Amino acid sequence: MLGNIKVVAFDIDGTLYPSFSLYIRLIPYIIRHFKFYIHYNRVRRIMHRTAPLPDFYEYQGRLMAEELGCSSLRARAMIKLIAYDGLIPYFEKIKPFKHVDETFKTLREKGYKIALLSDFPPSQKGDIWGLIPYCDLILGSEAIGALKPSKYPFGVMAMAMEVEPSEILYVGNSVHFDVRGANNAGMKSAIIASPLKRMFSKKIKEADISFSNYRQFLNSVL
Known part of the structure; x- marks a missing residue:
């Protein structure tokens, strides 16, 4: 076969x-950053439908900047801080x-x-x-x-x-x-x-x- x-x-x-073992731990974190994740999830839905990009992070930052009404530089920093680096400690507890x-x-x-x-x-x-x-x-x-x-x-x-x-x-x-x-x-x-x-x-x-x-x-x- x-x-x-x-x-x-x-x-x-x-x-x-198992996803649920992460989601349970993330509940307080998601609540704390609820507004960010509402906008971020909209951006990710667009990114999943986007053709290959020479700079994925730059385009993602621009979309997030439009969502948040801030600069692209600020949006990219927030994504890194909250969606990327901020989750690292939670994975340390996952099996x-x-x-x-x-x-x-x-x-x-x-x-x-x-x-x-x-x-x-x-x-x-x-x-x-x-x-x-x-x-x-x-x-x-x-x-x-x-x-x-x-x-x-x-x-x-x-x-x-x-x-x-x-x-x-x-x-x-x-x-x-x-x-x-x-x-x-x-x-x-x-x-x-x-x-x-x-x-x-x-x-x-x-x-x-x-x-x-x-x-x-x-x-x-x-």
């Missing part, structure tokens, strides 16, 4: 750790899904290359729960110039890994951003189901692999 997969690539947020480390280790032992592709700066997650040594490539789509589900960051990842898109299996937690983005780029896709879908054991039809835990995923790949 998977053919000649050489690279297994992963999203980070909601894919390597990954069970068997993630085992999965990465086994994939490397079996000869697969491993990549990370995230819409937010991977550096925000520190050492990414000790997974960095297993990774051949770590990319943030913002730095590349376009957010998922654009085919562009997936294509850049394939070129950087020196493989054909069809030789990559991309693992995520979103049908729209991860599964469709990877499929449209010519890659195979896998999705970790939400708690509700896991409860009813529903398969995500658009993904090549639908799984509820990482041991199940590993068995599917191997």
Whole structure:
């Protein structure tokens, strides 16, 4: 079913750790910065539909400046302070899904290359729960110039890994951003189901692999 997969690539947020464990911790922080996040979420919706940009951060800053009625420089500083740097301490308290480390280790032992592709700066997650040594490539789509589900960051990842898109299996937690983005780029896709879908054991039809835990995923790949 998977053919000649050489690279297994992963999203980070909601894919390597449960989203709810972060959201619960963020409630006071979001309330404190509620006005900022209302505007920021509008900007991100636009950025998800925007073609690849030579300077993602500059354009995002301009959009945010229009939302907030301030200078672009001020808007970029606020995004960095609140949306990027401000979340770093919260990730220090997050634990990954069970068997993630085992999965990465086994994939490397079996000869697969491993990549990370995230819409937010991977550096925000520190050492990414000790997974960095297993990774051949770590990319943030913002730095590349376009957010998922654009085919562009997936294509850049394939070129950087020196493989054909069809030789990559991309693992995520979103049908729209991860599964469709990877499929449209010519890659195979896998999705970790939400708690509700896991409860009813529903398969995500658009993904090549639908799984509820990482041991199940590993068995599917191997």
